[in-house]
Amino acid sequence: MNTRLVFIPLICTALVAGVASTSVSWSPPTASSERMSMERLLTTPQEADDVSSRRFSKPQGTRNDSLESRMENRSFDGAPPMMSHAMSFGDNKSCLDCHGKGFTMGKRIARAMPHAQLENCTQCHIEQESDMFGEVTVVTNYFDGLLPPEGGTRSFEGAPPTMPHGLLMRTNCLSCHGSTGYAGLQTDHPERRNCTQCHSMATPLFVP
Amino acid sequence: MIDRRSFVKHAALTAATAAALQRATHAKCISLNQFEPNTGVKWDKAPCRFCGTGCHVEVGVKDGKVVAVRGDQKAEVNKGLLCVKGYHVGSILYGEDRLTTPLLRKNGKLVPITWDEAIDVIAERVETDPNGFAIYGSGQWTIPEGYVCQKFIKAGLANNHIDPNARLCMASAVTGFLGTYGVDEPASCYDDLDECDVLITWGNNPAEMHPVLYSRVLDRRSRGDKVEIIDIGTRRTRTTDFADKYINFNPHSDLAIANGIAHLLIKNGTWDKKFVEENCAFRADPASGPSLFGDAITFDEYKKGLEPYTPKYVEEISGVPAEDIVMLAERFGNPNLKITSLWCMGMNQHTRGTAMNTLLHAVHLLSGHFGKPGDGPQSLTGQPSACGTVREIGTLAHALPGGRIVKLEPHRTACEEMWNLPKGRINAKPGYHTVKMWEQFCKPTAEGGDISTIWVQVTNPGQSLPNLDKLFNAKNGQKDKFLIVSDVYPTVTTEQADLVLPSSMWVEKNGIFGNSERRTQQWFKQVNPPGDARDDVWQVIAVAKELYDRDFAGMKDKDGKFLFTVLDENGKPFPAWNWDKYYDTNVDKYLYEEYRPFTFAKKKNVAPYDELVKTRGLRWPVVQQPDGSWRETRYRFSGFDDPFVEEGREIDFYNSKTKNHRAQIWSRPYVAPPEVPTPEFPLWLCTGRVLEQWHTGSMTNRVEEIRRAMPEAYVEINKADAQKLGIRSGNMVTVSTKRGDLTLPAWIGGRGEPPKGSMFIPFFDDKRLVNNLTLDAFCPISKQPDYKKCAAKVAKA
Ligand code: SF4
Numbered sequence A: 001m002n003t004r005l006v007f008i009p010l011i012c013t014a015l016v017a018g019v020a021s022t023s024v025s026w027s028p029p030t031a032s033s034e035r036m037s038m039e040r041l042l043t044t045p046q047e048a049d050d051v052s053s054r055r056f057s058k059p060q061g062t063r064n065d066s067l068e069s070r071m072e073n074r075s076f077d078g079a080p081p082m083m084s085h086a087m088s089f090g091d092n093k094s095c096l097d098c099h100g101k102g103f104t105m106g107k108r109i110a111r112a113m114p115h116a117q118l119e120n121c122t123q124c125h126i127e128q129e130s131d132m133f134g135e136v137t138v139v140t141n142y143f144d145g146l147l148p149p150e151g152g153t154r155s156f157e158g159a160p161p162t163m164p165h166g167l168l169m170r171t172n173c174l175s176c177h178g179s180t181g182y183a184g185l186q187t188d189h190p191e192r193r194n195c196t197q198c199h200s201m202a203t204p205l206f207v208p
Numbered sequence B: 001m002i003d004r005r006s007f008v009k010h011a012a013l014t015a016a017t018a019a020a021l022q023r024a025t026h027a028k029c030i031s032l033n034q035f036e037p038n039t040g041v042k043w044d045k046a047p048c049r050f051c052g053t054g055c056h057v058e059v060g061v062k063d064g065k066v067v068a069v070r071g072d073q074k075a076e077v078n079k080g081l082l083c084v085k086g087y088h089v090g091s092i093l094y095g096e097d098r099l100t101t102p103l104l105r106k107n108g109k110l111v112p113i114t115w116d117e118a119i120d121v122i123a124e125r126v127e128t129d130p131n132g133f134a135i136y137g138s139g140q141w142t143i144p145e146g147y148v149c150q151k152f153i154k155a156g157l158a159n160n161h162i163d164p165n166a167r168l169c170m171a172s173a174v175t176g177f178l179g180t181y182g183v184d185e186p187a188s189c190y191d192d193l194d195e196c197d198v199l200i201t202w203g204n205n206p207a208e209m210h211p212v213l214y215s216r217v218l219d220r221r222s223r224g225d226k227v228e229i230i231d232i233g234t235r236r237t238r239t240t241d242f243a244d245k246y247i248n249f250n251p252h253s254d255l256a257i258a259n260g261i262a263h264l265l266i267k268n269g270t271w272d273k274k275f276v277e278e279n280c281a282f283r284a285d286p287a288s289g290p291s292l293f294g295d296a297i298t299f300d301e302y303k304k305g306l307e308p309y310t311p312k313y314v315e316e317i318s319g320v321p322a323e324d325i326v327m328l329a330e331r332f333g334n335p336n337l338k339i340t341s342l343w344c345m346g347m348n349q350h351t352r353g354t355a356m357n358t359l360l361h362a363v364h365l366l367s368g369h370f371g372k373p374g375d376g377p378q379s380l381t382g383q384p385s386a387c388g389t390v391r392e393i394g395t396l397a398h399a400l401p402g403g404r405i406v407k408l409e410p411h412r413t414a415c416e417e418m419w420n421l422p423k424g425r426i427n428a429k430p431g432y433h434t435v436k437m438w439e440q441f442c443k444p445t446a447e448g449g450d451i452s453t454i455w456v457q458v459t460n461p462g463q464s465l466p467n468l469d470k471l472f473n474a475k476n477g478q479k480d481k482f483l484i485v486s487d488v489y490p491t492v493t494t495e496q497a498d499l500v501l502p503s504s505m506w507v508e509k510n511g512i513f514g515n516s517e518r519r520t521q522q523w524f525k526q527v528n529p530p531g532d533a534r535d536d537v538w539q540v541i542a543v544a545k546e547l548y549d550r551d552f553a554g555m556k557d558k559d560g561k562f563l564f565t566v567l568d569e570n571g572k573p574f575p576a577w578n579w580d581k582y583y584d585t586n587v588d589k590y591l592y593e594e595y596r597p598f599t600f601a602k603k604k605n606v607a608p609y610d611e612l613v614k615t616r617g618l619r620w621p622v623v624q625q626p627d628g629s630w631r632e633t634r635y636r637f638s639g640f641d642d643p644f645v646e647e648g649r650e651i652d653f654y655n656s657k658t659k660n661h662r663a664q665i666w667s668r669p670y671v672a673p674p675e676v677p678t679p680e681f682p683l684w685l686c687t688g689r690v691l692e693q694w695h696t697g698s699m700t701n702r703v704e705e706i707r708r709a710m711p712e713a714y715v716e717i718n719k720a721d722a723q724k725l726g727i728r729s730g731n732m733v734t735v736s737t738k739r740g741d742l743t744l745p746a747w748i749g750g751r752g753e754p755p756k757g758s759m760f761i762p763f764f765d766d767k768r769l770v771n772n773l774t775l776d777a778f779c780p781i782s783k784q785p786d787y788k789k790c791a792a793k794v795a796k797a
Helices: A003-023 A043-053 A063-072 A092-099 B004-015 B018-026 B089-094 B115-128 B143-157 B171-181 B191-195 B211-222 B238-242 B254-267 B273-279 B299-306 B311-318 B322-333 B353-366 B386-394 B409-418 B434-442 B536-549 B579-584 B587-600 B609-614 B704-709 B719-725
Strands: A103-105 A108-110 B042-047 B056-062 B065-071 B103-106 B109-112 B133-137 B162-164 B198-202 B228-233 B245-248 B280-284 B295-297 B339-343 B376-379 B453-457 B482-487 B499-502 B511-514 B519-523 B663-667 B683-688 B715-717 B732-736 B741-747 B758-762 B790-796
Touching: A092 A103, A092 B238, B042 B519, B056 B089, B065 B089, B103 B115, B115 B453, B115 B482, B115 B499, B115 B536, B133 B143, B133 B434, B143 B162, B143 B386, B143 B409, B143 B511, B143 B536, B143 B587, B162 B386, B162 B434, B171 B353, B171 B376, B171 B663, B191 B211, B191 B339, B198 B322, B211 B238, B228 B238, B245 B322, B254 B299, B254 B311, B254 B322, B254 B353, B273 B280, B273 B353, B280 B299, B295 B299, B299 B663, B311 B322, B322 B353, B339 B353, B353 B376, B353 B663, B386 B511, B386 B587, B409 B587, B434 B453, B511 B587, B519 B609, B536 B579, B536 B587, B587 B609, B715 B719, B715 B732, B719 B790
Parallel strands: B133 B162, B133 B453, B198 B228, B198 B339, B228 B245, B280 B663, B339 B376, B453 B482, B482 B499, B683 B758, B715 B741
Antiparallel strands: A103 A108, B042 B056, B056 B065, B103 B109, B103 B499, B280 B295, B511 B519, B683 B790, B715 B758, B732 B741, B732 B790
16 A cells, blocks of 8 residues: 555645634534534444445445435435435434434435434424325425535545535445445445545535 | 635645655646536525524525525534524525515506505505504514614604514513513523523423424433433423423413422422522512512512412312422422523413413522523524514514613603604504504404504514404405505415515525524625515615605604614715615614614613624623623623623622512412313314424425425324324314314324324414414413414314
């Protein structure tokens, strides 16, 4: 392994974090400002990956397919995804049974939630079809939501790409980028857990 | 802002070794896909448009349109989190049926007219009957909007007929604070949620209505903090799902529960003697009936009043097991616990709303659970600026800005001086409160209905008033009555309007809100309003100017100058009535700074505009420090934090009605509700909100994601009641009260679960107006109606 390649991004990330906190309007997360520190989650992504890869058929498709399907259940890039299935309203907590650590069954994947454990799931994620309501007519709305960015940039060939999106309170990168993540977005090195060590945020759009 | 992408590249280059630099140069530093990540998006701050929580969002604007929204991590209120309404607040601007041109009813149809014509029409209505012209506004008015309307009515027309929809939602909280502390608005703040050991929700469902606040507590728990959540309610809700303990009480009997707790605190000697002796006095209603300030009573009289409220007696009234009353009293009797109480509509929309509010304050004061972080009562508001606009500016029939009232001569004089009015201009007689205003509007002129025109702004009374047939629909067909509505979408209210004015909304205009924790929050205009929609502030100033030009005396100050003279940055008079120039100066800032001195009298000092620009809101009183900086106050009346507390005092109720630094502990008995189930109408009916839809849904219904999740009203029925009537989930049923009926689907075992003998219907659905059914009885002190309980029946449709 080329040690130089590992070393350089490390410096980059440190520099970006240091300078950004004083010179851009939105400061990057510090250990204390993150809702949940990396430490709290260290087990989760890995476990999620382990647990869900047991009975796992690899997601198929291209990166663009994945981005498109991601946009199908959210209003804009960065919006919380809508529930892709009906839920029984009995218990708001049952979401975590599948989405807590992630769960797969055949081709169905319930991705692990990428953010810290927030219990009131339906505060942000709501049903789009339910047992209770039938056909719904909607008013035409001309809101034109922001599309996802394309991939990150690399300082040089072989360097780790920058993160083209912000964290938005998400700490479990493997939820999308792990082996049960989206086709074309998966990492080939899920065993390395401290993602932001090498992948720094690259865009003024999502500086959390 | 630095372009971070190029910065990253730059940093990478400087950090790289020579060899790596060479490689980098070889690779030309281009992105993998030759793609510029989302550039051209401009981000700016704004408070969320919806609820009184007052989350801050960052608004992403591209090509003149809002394209994204994210939770603002710099905002203390929400620390980056939002609820589903907040995430979709950008979409509310773009529903296809936005109102874009003024419409006047001609031969029964609304037809487009010009703004000049519209302004003329309004000016004529005022000229014809200045005393019968009223404004009905909103807790969603921005501060400058409320301020110009307040000035228009109180100083310009001097008839005091201005009242807001907040009357339907916050009035009892206001009278509760006034009666207890001599001044409105909470002493504590949301920081309590991060500190409390026990959280009690009183008839409150924050998991849906103030989700970000509730999550602040749940989040603590999932991080391992110990917080006990006790939900006291009349219906199981999503809040109950997360509570450690649910206490169900018979509707209206919360009065008895509060008295039961106080009874035990005294009986067990667990009340905080020192706190009460130093800081409190006792109060009761006079024999003549309910009163805002009441009469002083002795401690012994207070004690005597509580004697009947033994746990057993409270159980009889409320249905709450005696041991739960004992448990609550134990919590309050424990000085080592920090207890936060939250409440909202359950306690306010209550025919004894003022009494219940004062009783909850009484429990906190009596037990000394007050004035420390995590320890105190925190009232929540439903609307984003019920506090900032309605309560602080006093856009109510009896009030004047800064906690003043029209009845008091010195208060009127102070306002007349600040507005440079001739002495005696402000009318000492309070105008009509909401229910009365609409009653007088709907009543034919010949029968004494003396309100001839109402100008509605930022609200939807055709859906949100109680007993709609009587208070709203009865206006129909009366030729001499005229309804003006400024709004952003067609609503059931605009459907009946004679003149509709298209308004700008949220980030289409400058604005300032004030949330439930005394936090004043400012934002700038970020996109243009559609078509010919214009700011509400402009609309009022334009009408005032037209009246001034027509020589209407009320629109002149005592020197004959225009009442709404706005100065630009250089101190020169600015034509704020000229829409083409309106944004050449910051009219909002000018009006806010004109208003700000009004807040000093009651020590509610709001922050200067320029300080608001720099922050995600500041909690008043905001006081300048010797070094020139401005400091906000988290805990009002507490010596450790509030700069106005007298030196050396731990607690100082400096607005005390009795002028002796004391808050009032009220003695108020349980009284039966005005309408109870009967054999004919055997069930309780409660109405309320749901997470996704905001109030009457006029904005959220235009958001596809929200509409799909919560498209229509339903009635929640208890399983046992449903079984008895043979009703299954999804069946169409008809719910009736003495006032009307409504057909809608039944939902059993749905989102909430009303106990046996009761039902719940949300009020957001404009196709199924539940307020045709609700009671218009109101609290005798606050005049706030009760939407939470009336007698009803249900049958298969
Ligand atoms: S909690 Fe209220 S203020 Fe916060 S995002 Fe939701 S609706 Fe907006």
